[in-house]
Amino acid sequence: MPIDAAKALAAEPRSGEIAWSVKDVQLYHLGIGAGIPATDPDELRYTLESRLHVLPSFATVAGAGSPGVISGLSMPGVEVDLARVLHGGQSLEIHRPLPVEGTATATSRIAAVYDKGKAAVLVMRTEVADAEGPLWTNDAQIFVRGEGGWGGDRGPSARLEPTTGEPDKVVERPIREDQALLYRLSGDRNPLHADPEFAKVAGFERPILHGLCTYGITLKAVVDTLLAGDVSRVRGYATRFAGVVYPGETLRIRMWRGDGGIRVAVSAVERDDAPVLADTIVQHS
Numbered sequence: 164m165p166i167d168a169a170k171a172l173a174a175e176p177r178s179g180e181i182a183w184s185v186k187d188v189q190l191y192h193l194g195i196g197a198g199i200p201a202t203d204p205d206e207l208r209y210t211l212e213s214r215l216h217v218l219p220s221f222a223t224v225a226g227a228g229s230p231g232v233i234s235g236l237s238m239p240g241v242e243v244d245l246a247r248v249l250h251g252g253q254s255l256e257i258h259r260p261l262p263v264e265g266t267a268t269a270t271s272r273i274a275a276v277y278d279k280g281k282a283a284v285l286v287m288r289t290e291v292a293d294a295e296g297p298l299w300t301n302d303a304q305i306f307v308r309g310e311g312g313w314g315g316d317r318g319p320s321a322r323l324e325p326t327t328g329e330p331d332k333v334v335e336r337p338i339r340e341d342q343a344l345l346y347r348l349s350g351d352r353n354p355l356h357a358d359p360e361f362a363k364v365a366g367f368e369r370p371i372l373h374g375l376c377t378y379g380i381t382l383k384a385v386v387d388t389l390l391a392g393d394v395s396r397v398r399g400y401a402t403r404f405a406g407v408v409y410p411g412e413t414l415r416i417r418m419w420r421g422d423g424g425i426r427v428a429v430s431a432v433e434r435d436d437a438p439v440l441a442d443t444i445v446q447h448s
Contacts (some may be wrong), residue, residue: 164367165241165243165310165343165389165440166240166242166243166276166283166285166307166310167239167240167241168240168315168421169210169314170239170240171222171238171239171240171241171273171276171285171422172240172273172275172276173240173271174238174240174273175272175296176267176270176271176272176416177270177271177272178269178270178271179236179268179269180266180267180268180269181225181226181228181266181267181268181269182223182226182265182266183226183264183265183292184351185212185263185264186213186220187224187225187243187264187349188215188217188264188295188405188414189209189210189215189228190211190216190348190349191195191221191224191379192209192210192218192221192351193207193210193345194235194342194345194346194347194348194349194376194379195218195220195346195376195379195380195383196336196338196339196342196380196382197209197210197384198210198228203206204216205387207393208392210391210407212263212312214265215318216263216385216394216395217260217261217262217263217264218254218394218401219255219260219261219282219299219381219382219394219397219400220375220378220382220383221260221261221379222255222291222298222299222301223253223255223301223303223375223378223379224226224349224350224351224375225261225267225291226267226269227282228393230288230362231435233352237398238249238271238272238273238287239386240273240295241273241285243307243310245280247307247310248304248305248307249305249308249374249404250303250304250305250373250374250404251284251304251305251306251403251404252304252321252376252401252402252403252404252442253302253303253304253374253375253378253400253401253402253404254256254284254301254302254399254401254402255300255301255302255399255400255401256300256399256431257298257299257372257397257399257400258296258297258298258299258300258400259296259297259298259372260394260395260402261299261365262293262388263295265293266293267291267292267298268280268287268291268292268293269290269291270289270290270291271286271287271288271289271290272288273285273288274286274288274302275287275288275314275318276315277317277318277319277383278311278312278314278316278318279306279311279316280309280311280312280317281309281311281312282308282309282311283306283307283310283311284304284306284307284311284318285303285304285305285307286302286303286304286305287302287303287305288300288301288302289301290302290407291439291445294436301438304321304403305415305435306417307417311368317384321403321441321442322403322442323444324366326419326426326428329429330417330418330419331360331389331418331419331420332388332389332417332418333415333416333417333418334384334388334414334415334416335414335415335416335432336413336414336416337407337412337414338372338380338409338410338411338413338414339410339411340410340411341345341372341410342355342372342410342418343356343357343370343373343376343410346372346375347373350362350430351373352380353373355367355370355371355373356370356371356373357370358370367407370410371407371408371409372407372408372410373441374404376393376408377408377429377439378402378440378442380414381402381414381416381427381429381443382397382400382427382439382445384416384418385416385418385427386415387423388404388418389418389420390425390447395448396447396448397445397446397447398443398447398448399444400425400441400445400446401442401444401447402441402442402443402444403440403441403442403443404439404440405437405438405439405441405442406431406437406438408439409431410430412431412433413431413432413433414429414430414431414432414439415429415431416428416429417429417430423446423447424444424445424446424447425444425445425447426442426443426444427440427443427445428441428443429441429443
């Protein structure tokens with residue numbers, strides 16, 4: 164069996180040093196669409212080193228590119244075809260604001276393996292700490308088509324109760340034609356996001372945008388519109404990737420305020436509001 168759940172769960176955690184610079188933060192922000200308009204003071208907080216602050220979703224690429232997906236497929240007990248893999252969901256817990264540059268220790272392990280029948284879901288957990296203590300905990304849900312059916316635990320449902328009422332805020336964010344090419348420079352070089360032939364083998368008409376790019380675009384929209392641009396207010400952020408985004412499309416981001424959290428739904432405007440991110444919540448102070 165390509166996925167040996169017992170072996171994957173029993174494997175020793177992997178630890179390594181990661182480092183990031185101001186340039187890495189700036190490149191990530193540009194990769195999720197920051198800097199438009201280029202001279203807007205609110206955008207300069209993401210692009211100009213003298214004013215820089217770090218959007219918490221940078222944690223998904225800091226020092227490693229795609230710590231939850233690509234590295235998860237190299238763990239003991241996991242041998243799968245990359246073309247069968249999709250990023251199913253992502254959750255992030257922020258322990259304190261991310262510094263604009265730093266070094267830290269990242270410790271990763273397979274925290275869970277779920278049998279969804281026609282697919283398997285791996286939960287790759289990465290905990291990151293520096294000399295001052297914990298920085299963030301990052302969980303990536305890795306969806307592997309065709310690898311379920313061994314009778315294992317189906318795992319908890321990621322579905323949230325449906326939102327009610329009209330959203331408090333709706334914004335639209337256009338995706339550049341070259342957005343995936345720019346975002347992949349932050350580390351996720353999966354050819355699914357750049358190579359048309361590979362995308363076809365994986366079942367897509369053309370390369371798709373990284374789910375984590377949409378994840379970052381969405382968090383930036385929430386911070387900028389409902390959290391007064393204050394990245395330090397974000398405490399946690401979780402989503403389920405419900406559909407793909409193609410570069411050149413437009414995201415429609417709906418937001419509902421709640422007690423300690425903002426519910427979010429994201430869809431693709433040009434495809435009749437096809438769902439993109441679902442069961443999404445930003446927890447904040």
